[in-house]
Amino acid sequence: xxxxxxxxxxxxxxxxxxxxxxxxxxxxxxxxxxxxxxxxxxxxxxxxxxxxxxxxxxxxxxxxxxxxxxxxxxxxxxxxxxxxxxxxxxxxxxxxxxxxxxxxxxxxxxxxxxxxxxxxxxxxxxxxxxxxxxxxxxxxxxxxxxxxxxxxxxxxxxxxxxxxxxxxxxxxxxxxxxxxxxxxxxxxxxxxxxxxxxxxxxxxxxxxxxxxxxxxxxxxxxxxxxxxxxxxxxxxxxxxxxxxxxxxxxxxxxxxxxxxxxxxxxxxxxxxxxxxxxxxxxxxxxxxxxxxxxxxxxxxxxxxxxxxxxxxxxxxxxxxxxxxxxxxxxx
Amino acid sequence: xxxxxxxxxxxxxxxxxxxxxxxxxxxxxxxxxxxxxxxxxxxxxxxxxxxxxxxxxxxxxxxxxxxxxxxxxxxxxxxxxxxxxxxxxxxxxxxxxxxxxxxxxxxxxxxxxxxxxxxxxxxxxxxxxxxxxxxxxxxxxxxxxxxxxxxxxxxxxxxxxxxxxxxxxxxxxxxxxxxxxxxxxxxxxxxxxxxxxxxxxxxxxxxxxxxxxxxxxxxxxxxxxxxxxxxxxxxxxxxxxxxxxxxxxxxxxxxxxxxxxxxxxxxxxxxxxxxxxxxxxxxxxxxxxxxxxxxxxxxxxxxxxxxxxxxxxxxxxxxxxxxxxxxxxxxxxxxxxxxxxxxxxxxxxxxxxxxxxxxxxxxxxxxxxxxxxxxxxxxxxxxxxxxxxxxxxxxxxxxxxxxxxxxxxxxxxxxxxxxxxxxxxxxxxxxxxxxxxxxxxxxxxxxxxxxxxxxxxxxxxxxxxxxxxxxxxxxxxxxxxxxxxxxxxxxxxxxxxxxxxxxxxxxxxxxxxxxxxxxxxxxxxxxxxxxxxxxxxxxxxxxxxxxxxxxxxxxxx
Numbered sequence: 001x002x003x004x005x006x007x008x009x010x011x012x013x014x015x016x017x018x019x020x021x022x023x024x025x026x027x028x029x030x031x032x033x034x035x036x037x038x039x040x041x042x043x044x045x046x047x048x049x050x051x052x053x054x055x056x057x058x059x060x061x062x063x064x065x066x067x068x069x070x071x072x073x074x075x076x077x078x079x080x081x082x083x084x085x086x087x088x089x090x091x092x093x094x095x096x097x098x099x100x101x102x103x104x105x106x107x108x109x110x111x112x113x114x115x116x117x118x119x120x121x122x123x124x125x126x127x128x129x130x131x132x133x134x135x136x137x138x139x140x141x142x143x144x145x146x147x148x149x150x151x152x153x154x155x156x157x158x159x160x161x162x163x164x165x166x167x168x169x170x171x172x173x174x175x176x177x178x179x180x181x182x183x184x185x186x187x188x189x190x191x192x193x194x195x196x197x198x199x200x201x202x203x204x205x206x207x208x209x210x211x212x213x214x215x216x217x218x219x220x221x222x223x224x225x226x227x228x229x230x231x232x233x234x235x236x237x238x239x240x241x242x243x244x245x246x247x248x249x250x251x252x253x254x255x256x257x258x259x260x261x262x263x264x265x266x267x268x269x270x271x272x273x274x275x276x277x278x279x280x281x282x283x284x285x286x287x288x289x290x291x292x293x294x295x296x297x298x299x300x301x302x303x304x305x306x307x308x309x310x311x312x313x314x315x316x317x318x319x320x321x322x323x324x325x326x327x328x329x330x331x
Numbered sequence: 332x333x334x335x336x337x338x339x340x341x342x343x344x345x346x347x348x349x350x351x352x353x354x355x356x357x358x359x360x361x362x363x364x365x366x367x368x369x370x371x372x373x374x375x376x377x378x379x380x381x382x383x384x385x386x387x388x389x390x391x392x393x394x395x396x397x398x399x400x401x402x403x404x405x406x407x408x409x410x411x412x413x414x415x416x417x418x419x420x421x422x423x424x425x426x427x428x429x430x431x432x433x434x435x436x437x438x439x440x441x442x443x444x445x446x447x448x449x450x451x452x453x454x455x456x457x458x459x460x461x462x463x464x465x466x467x468x469x470x471x472x473x474x475x476x477x478x479x480x481x482x483x484x485x486x487x488x489x490x491x492x493x494x495x496x497x498x499x500x501x502x503x504x505x506x507x508x509x510x511x512x513x514x515x516x517x518x519x520x521x522x523x524x525x526x527x528x529x530x531x532x533x534x535x536x537x538x539x540x541x542x543x544x545x546x547x548x549x550x551x552x553x554x555x556x557x558x559x560x561x562x563x564x565x566x567x568x569x570x571x572x573x574x575x576x577x578x579x580x581x582x583x584x585x586x587x588x589x590x591x592x593x594x595x596x597x598x599x600x601x602x603x604x605x606x607x608x609x610x611x612x613x614x615x616x617x618x619x620x621x622x623x624x625x626x627x628x629x630x631x632x633x634x635x636x637x638x639x640x641x642x643x644x645x646x647x648x649x650x651x652x653x654x655x656x657x658x659x660x661x662x663x664x665x666x667x668x669x670x671x672x673x674x675x676x677x678x679x680x681x682x683x684x685x686x687x688x689x690x691x692x693x694x695x696x697x698x699x700x701x702x703x704x705x706x707x708x709x710x711x712x713x714x715x716x717x718x719x720x721x722x723x724x725x726x727x728x729x730x731x732x733x734x735x736x737x738x739x740x741x742x743x744x745x746x747x748x749x750x751x752x753x754x755x756x757x758x759x760x761x762x763x764x765x766x767x768x769x770x771x772x773x774x775x776x777x778x779x780x781x782x783x784x785x786x787x788x789x790x791x792x793x794x795x796x797x798x799x800x801x802x803x804x805x806x807x808x809x810x811x812x813x814x815x816x817x818x819x820x821x822x823x824x825x826x827x828x829x830x831x832x833x834x835x836x837x838x839x840x841x842x843x844x845x846x847x848x849x850x851x852x853x854x855x856x857x858x859x860x861x862x863x864x865x866x867x868x869x870x871x872x873x874x875x876x877x878x879x880x881x882x883x884x885x886x887x888x
Contacts, residue, residue, distance in 0.1 A: 172604060173599075176607055176629040179607075179629070180630040238858075242828045245824070253818070253821065265549065266807060266810055266813065269393065269394060274383050274386055275387060281376050282377070282380050285376040288376065291369070310380075
């Protein structure tokens with residue numbers, strides 16, 4: 001590919017990412033305004049208290065708080081005003097548009113570099129944000145989640161903002177160590193699981209908020225009334241994490257195989273490897289916690305948040321603070 | 332994954348009654364039950380995660396011995412404490428091993444009884460239909476225009492097609508004799524099988540890692556272009572081995588580095604980024620085998636008899652010739668220099684022991700005496716040299732304007748002391764730096780240039796340069812077991828997370844006029860399933876299978 005074409009594609013990619021950020025901002029504002037409009041519907045009675053999540057200590061039923069009924073995609077909201085409905089439609093459409101723009105940006109970046117666009121932290125971030133947005137859009141087809149979407153879009157925007165300001169590097173060639181088809185396999189699995197875990201993180205965080213609100217026993221008002229029930233959030237967060245966990249395991253294993261090829265050992269306790277294992281252990285603890293009496297609900301959600309924190313640290317902290325074999329973040 | 336299913340309900344708060352005293356057996360049983368409980372397993376998972384972290388913060392002797400040495404030099408008190416706590420070798424420390432061994436004992440202690448249970452569950456008949464099917468989470472009832480025996484056969488086929496294990500339920504009495512007959516069906520045992528496979532496979536991974544650390548080895552050897560090595564312990568620059576490693580196991584190959592090329596980006600946004608390192612080698616798997624050729628690149632190791640030869644880091648080796656005052660050559664050859672930055676600003680030393688040479692007229696007079704007149708040269712090799720206010724450095728990794736900056740010492744190198752020393756560092760404790768005209772002696776040489784050492788110590792010539800490559804020779808014993816285990820683990824994990832355990836019952840009762848009333852009911856044993864659709868589909872398919880029979884909703888005339 002000619003240098004000029006590559007430069008043009010790189011510029012196009014940057015513009016698309018900026019356009020996506022603008023669109024995400026619009027989507028965020030529309031969704032937030034919709035939630036605000038929903039809660040100021042005149043004359044509407046506050047939503048009644050929902051059944052508290054049955055943490056069901058000593059219950060022999062494994063799915064105590066999350067029977068299939070709770071997962072039914074029945075709308076959680078009372079009939080909203082037409083303005084709120086309009087805002088919600090705008091927000092959802094712009095969200096799709098923004099995600100398409102971001103996908104275009106990622107593809108253009110890959111074309112400009114002549115390789116899969118995940119060779120440095122910038123590329124990893126924009127692709128991860130794309131995966132998170134796509135995962136959310138897929139999830140939203142089945143469940144009404146606008147109250148969750150606001151936060152997810154905020155996280156995506158934050159990621160993109162960080163990517164274009166702090167992590168940005170111009171399009172460049174890959175280091176010899178990265179030139180392997182394992183880059184495609186290992187890093188793609190890592191990006192997918194990171195994106196999926198991001199959605200799960202938002203769900204787990206909101207689960208904690210919802211459960212706290214429900215425990216007060218008072219009628220839910222304002223934003224809290226627009227949130228899905230804590231039990232539903234818990235079940236959704238579990239399902240999303242349960243999808244991300246095998247993918248993360250695969251990412252670690254693919255990394256080990258690549259390490260065997262590239263460095264001559266499949267596991268060498270490099271800081272990146274250590275933190276990948278820590279993340280794996282914490283998410284494994286989360287999956288176990290959800291089946292342990294007394295741990296379901298808020299406590300399990302806290303474990304999931306800790307897992308996500310270790311994932312973030314592995315991505316940012318390890319690249320920035322520790323010298324290791326994975327030190328080609330490009331920052 | 333779901334031990335709670337198999338455990339008796341545990342109250343959150345123990346009753347405030349003092350338990351009866353336990354004997355030693357009782358204590359052991361109590362401890363075992365604790366260790367294999369889910370709560371303790373959770374705790375151990377957290378503990379292991381926590382225990383792994385220090386190894387990423389404190390330098391590890393295994394991966395970065397240099398940093399360990401530096402920390403010990405700069406902060407000996409802290410290093411002593413780290414040493415005591417095993418923080419320089421976290422992953423082989425006893426406390427770390429204690430945590431993961433406890434976790435694995437807990438895991439096995441949980442898996443073995445569950446395997447027994449699962450074995451029984453798999454072979455057991457699906458449980459008989461409950462009396463009141465309409466009280467199950469999903470339930471449908473309809474009337475079909477077919478005799479009960481046909482309906483039963485159709486339902487049996489439908490359930491089999493949907494991969495249920497189906498049994499005729501005898502509890503309801505004889506078929507078609509005015510009473511009701513029913514089918515009990517069950518699927519999803521794969522979930523627990525996957526769960527057990529996952530946990531057992533983790534034990535396999537642990538075993539493979541143990542084998543690897545017992546029988547594996549990892550060595551490094553630096554080879555200058557044109558040079559080579561035979562795969563024996565004495566030729567390695569460094570070697571780490573497992574406890575049961577036997578040097579006789581080393582594959583007897585020999586390898587010669589014919590040509591080593593480095594390619595760097597010379598334009599664009601990332602100038603100077605390495606594009607490719609390519610080591611072209613000729614090698615023999617064993618002394619009497621034919622010579623083979625191969626390219627070793629960063630992600631393309633050479634593999635022979637379970638041993639891998641990897642290309643690690645490269646560098647430059649200036650070719651130097653040192654002559655004495657009479658012009659006799661004391662040393663001539665390539666000296667590997669270690670790169671200090673991405674542009675290969677490289678440092679290195681040359682140690683020239685000058686021994687008493689009996690054949691020479693001036694033997695013992697001023698050189699080669701016990702006090703020593705060895706020559707030590709410290710140099711800086713710059714592939715693309717720039718000398719400015721920031722000092723001499725290289726600005727591009729390829730040799731576009733190579734230069735050698737050097738200074739020299741004389742005295743006793745200490746090579747006869749029998750103490751091993753680094754070939755990259757000069758021990759100057761018994762040496763003095765050469766001076767010229769009152770200043771420290773320095774020379775800057777281009778290729779082919781020479782410098783006279785002051786004080787009649789001879790001369791140094793910068794003949795040119797070549798490249799070197801650092802190779803790693805390693806064997807990861809048990810890696811195949813680890814790979815198979817870990818793939819089994821992921822497959823089992825996926826099954827344990829996504830396979831749904833379901834039970835389904837179909838009850839058929841005769842209705843007047845050769846028709847049947849059929850009830851389909853289902854029970855999900857895992858959260859999140861769409862049970863209603865499942866039951867509906869079963870009913871629809873049974874109806875479709877009984878072509879020609881017209882269904883009637885119950886209550887219709």
